[in-house]
Amino acid sequence: MQRLKQHQRTGIVSEAEMKRSGVIPPLSRLKKGPVAIVECIENIPCNPCVYACPRKAISMKGGLTGTPKVDFDKCNGCTSCVARCPGLAIFVVNYAYSETRATVALPYELLPKPKQGQRVAALDRTGKKVCTGEVIKVWDTKALDRCAVVTVAIPKKYWNKVRNIKVRHRKG
Numbered sequence: 001m002q003r004l005k006q007h008q009r010t011g012i013v014s015e016a017e018m019k020r021s022g023v024i025p026p027l028s029r030l031k032k033g034p035v036a037i038v039e040c041i042e043n044i045p046c047n048p049c050v051y052a053c054p055r056k057a058i059s060m061k062g063g064l065t066g067t068p069k070v071d072f073d074k075c076n077g078c079t080s081c082v083a084r085c086p087g088l089a090i091f092v093v094n095y096a097y098s099e100t101r102a103t104v105a106l107p108y109e110l111l112p113k114p115k116q117g118q119r120v121a122a123l124d125r126t127g128k129k130v131c132t133g134e135v136i137k138v139w140d141t142k143a144l145d146r147c148a149v150v151t152v153a154i155p156k157k158y159w160n161k162v163r164n165i166k167v168r169h170r171k172g
């Protein structure tokens with residue numbers, strides 16, 4: 001019987017699997033500013049990400065069931081692709097945000113949407129809390145079809161851990 005890869009067993013792509021798949025930009029590129037990280041390593045029939053990028057930085061070899069690859073030099077981290085992925089698999093990381101903090105722009109479909117300046121629980125890929133984050137931007141327009149792009153600032157060391165947030169409901 002064929003042995004399943006970790007993400008096929010758990011539904012969660014591990015950092016090691018992403019590194020092997022070339023999903024993670026090199027530190028030299030991360031230090032230059034925001035860049036897309038497309039955490040999609042399965043051969044599934046899907047490709048909106050390819051058409052979402054105005055700079056043509058995302059390509060897919062092998063047709064519709066190929067896996068997307070980001071040209072890290074073409075990508076300027078605009079976040080246009082983040083809300084276009086039905087699998088919620090695209091993130092934009094700005095490792096160079098400040099001396100101590102990085103930002104992660106992530107897709108967020110739940111309600112209520114967070115507000116700029118709000119503190120939220122920053123979660124890893126399994127949903128476990130990693131740290132507290134500060135929402136620095138919420139991009140939420142009709143054109144995004146109910147999926148907001150939320151940018152959260154977090155301690156720099158968690159740039160490759162934080163991939164979701166939990167918003168505390170405000171009373172009143």
Ligand code: SF4
Pocket residue numbers: 035036052053054055056057058070074075076077078079080081082092
């Ligand atoms: S962040 Fe912007 S430039 Fe980079 S891949 Fe996505 S759409 Fe293209």
Ligand code: SF4
Pocket residue numbers: 038039040046047048049050068084085086087088089090
């Ligand atoms: S749109 Fe999302 S799920 Fe579809 S191929 Fe691109 S990254 Fe993968």
